[in-house]
Amino acid sequence: MNNSSTSFGGETPSPLFPRPLSHLTGAQRRVLSAAQLREHGVSAARAAARCGPGGPWQQFLPGVFLLHQGPPTSDERLRAALLYAELRPAPGSADGDVPAQPTDRPAGARHSRDTAMITGLAALTLHGFSSAPALTALDHVDVLLPRTRRLRSTGCVRIVRAHALPAAEQVTGLPVAPVARALADAVAGLTDPAAVRRLLTEAVRCGHCEPACAVRELTQARLLSRPHVVDAVDSLLAAGRAVAEGRLYEMVRTHGLPEPLWNVDLRLPGGPHLGGIDAYWPDHAVAVELDPRAPRHGRTPEDEVEWSECARKREHLERLGITVVHLTPRKLRDSPELQATVVRTALLASADREPPARVIVLPR
Template sequence: MNHDTPVSPRPLSHLTDAQRRVLSAAQLRAHGVTAAKTAAQCRPGGPWQQILPGVFVLHPGPPTSEERLHAALLYAGRPAVAPLVPAQARTEGEVTSYGDVMVTGLAALALYRFSSAPPLLSLDRIDVLVPRTRRLRSTGCARLVRAHAMPATHQVGGVPVAPVARALADAVAQLSDADAVRRLLTEAVRGSHCEPAAVVRELTLARLLSRPHVVDAVDSLLAEGRAIAEDRLYAMVREHGLPDPLWNVDLRLPGGPHLGGVDIYWPEQAVAVELDTRAPRQDEDAMGSPLLERSRELGEWSEYARKREHLERLGITVVHITPKKLRESLEQQATVVRTALMASADREPSAYVVVLPR
């Protein structure tokens, strides 16, 4: 018995149109197509073509962008058989029909509908994120990006895609155009795809912050992210009926030291709100050391904590709010602030502090 012939061929009805047109050698065998027949179909002038090693397009014309996408995933993922679960039935984070790989880089951003990313059709290569132990090489339309730890998979139209922050880092790694990098990072924040801190963390891990054009883009990204978060703070106060506060002020003891700046302050209730926009950074000689990155993150947190403890010793309540919480749960954050304002009536009066514009 020919080992290429399965006991019972699988039907094609559960596959999407693109998946019907692009199959791996293993999938063809599962559908009853022997290796010899596949080779015969792919001869010059034949009805099929081999697009990547072990991956075939079942028509003679140029492959579409969707077919190239599926081909790259099949090549990198090496699934043993055709998918048994329709794409629309799979859940977020589930291991997909392509194994443990996912689209990343510019191709992923195109799937996320980034207007600043080129369309799939114009990309020469599809970036696919694979485990670092995967023994394959980039070839044809598939460029393999190796990951020490694979992130959680997102599903976009039934296609496994890397999270936006990781996809951005993999895209930026291939770009030398400063304007293109800035446009991508800016759109990620303006479009609420992810928070600036997540992007900077991925760029740090990818050791990209030694590139001047990336550093410049990150500075713009952080400024953009803070401006958006501040707009949401204004919306929180306005839309949820909080009393009018003082905005962007410095606090000082009379004739004494500077206590620090806060984003919102209610002097009568002695309640302050501070945006927590910490993001890890690295120097050129840091080479992305996780230990150094962690120590800096802890250092920034220590500075926040010291300021908060100092203010609270003076009787001032400090509410820390992250941009992510403002984006995802504005009403809940307003409730936290309102609770702090109401609780001020039950506290001892705070120390007198001088409030100056920042």
Template sequence: MNHNTPLSPRPLRHLSEVQRRVLTTAQLRAHGVTAAETVEHARPGGPWQQFLPGVFLLHQGPPTVEEQLHAVLLYASRSPLGTQAAGVPSQPGPDGPHAPVRYPDAMITGLAALGLHGFSCPPALPTLKRIDVLVPRSRRLRSIGCARVIRTPLLPAPRVVAGLSVAPVPRALADAVAQLPDAETVRRLLTEAVRGGHCEPAAVVRELNQARLLSRPHVVEAVDSLLAEGRAIAEERLYRMVRDHGLPDPVWNVDLRLPGGPHLGGLDAYWPEQAVAVELDTRAPRQGDRPDDDALWSEYARKREHLERLGITVVHVTPKKLRDAPEQQATVVRTALMASADRDPSAYVIVLPR
């Protein structure tokens, strides 16, 4: 008997090819294979092999990378859905009868997840000796073989990549960085996350902060580079938004001052005739900060209130908004520029290069 041999009473038509080659004890039992038969087939010289506790490869020889990833998720998952392991008929999902199997309470994370997300700088998947798998803290699992168990009090919503449950990029980065002592490797990973458009810097720093990794000097150094990279990319998105949506040219990166008075603050773009300003919010929480704390907004709020008392309209945008909805942001700016004709003239301010 091998993975091509029909198992009864439940057929394997709803499973993908790799899912037919990697099955748990419970799945085999649901397909009519007794525990004794499973042990017999997995003996030395038999047609099967036990790869992880309770997880069997229905062939001999080394597993493929896809089989390893699937096996790790089966080992860590409570009970994979869509496999009829519990005797419940599978229901075709939005992707049809071969929709990706879901793995409750388990997802690939760390370097393996980054490879699945399309990162180029992590080691190639076939070279990884360990595959990190994220599970709830309450799960009683141990790391064994190629499966390294990472626990968390709150699982993020997984992404489905190649039919596998995979941690979102910020969480996968944090789990990878936790295992890496090399500053250059950490810096390359964080830089690729932003340059490749995988996620925003703030989301990465938030995960690193929650993982308490910002006390490590080499991580802090990499984060500084990440934020500088993210700032440059956000500024480029802002330039592109103004150009592509036909907005009038502003003056870029300026400081405002009252004549003979105090410094009012720096702005990323300013239209002097209309007294309209755009300010990018590229802040990211650091260790000890609370993202929901009002203090994080205090500096921005004070500056905005002061400028608006002087008759200057401030449009506040984030890198994520510029990436996901540039047309909407351009409309907001255009509306502010058009509305300037109906406002009282602003106070006279001095515009200086920043």
């Protein structure tokens, strides 16, 4: 007897040499699309019969079957959602009709750039967010698809569309949206300010993504018109700055740089305020300024004004003989040794420069 007959309780295989189930494991053996069932010799009529009253299976979503009774596990639910998202409309059906032609690609397989992927709160849970609900507590699973796909939301699956899909990340063997995109999709469906703030803050404090990436996705999703999201972004940027400052402290101490004066204001004697600096070596006239470059609303006129003022401050300090080293949070995260070398080079070069103008250093 062939393996497919045994695995499906005596089903008569089709004459097209059905594949055995031995290559499937875990949830793959328990969640299959109609196309995958046909590969194993089970016709649509046979599948429907096994889902009838008292039958051993159930149709969980259109074109997607659970090969057992009772509720699905969290992993089965995610795989079923992805299998549904891979369905294609039957020939001659209208856009948006429930599709009838599943593909035969297993959920989680790597393929083209139109790969359906888990996004939203479910994706954040898979990425390890402690502030995201458990998968069992979610009413629905968000699945990201290209805007050209007209698949409808149904059951526990909520379809989210994008003009261009990001590259999916593989988490527990499933395609999952990158954190910044999943975060924006999750925030889009939340109205609780505290929940939004917790997610955005954790994203940055726990190193899941950089503030600039999160803000860019929120901007593209047009979520910064919502007051509770704007308030949460304030917390995100504050958390991002705290993380960046922590990386700067660690860089200085790990790579043996002289201890600077931290978070100081510079002022000319009897003259104007020159601005705040994150780290300053007065004996070398070298300053380090963190440059997060995360405009909250894109390049608005207000952003342009703020950036112009920062540029003028830096130019002024340079004219006074103070070397300003600009470091970004991403560079501090990805290449701290290289950034330490940049700062060390500036400190060593101070001996060859003209003496700087005298400035007053005040705590900030």
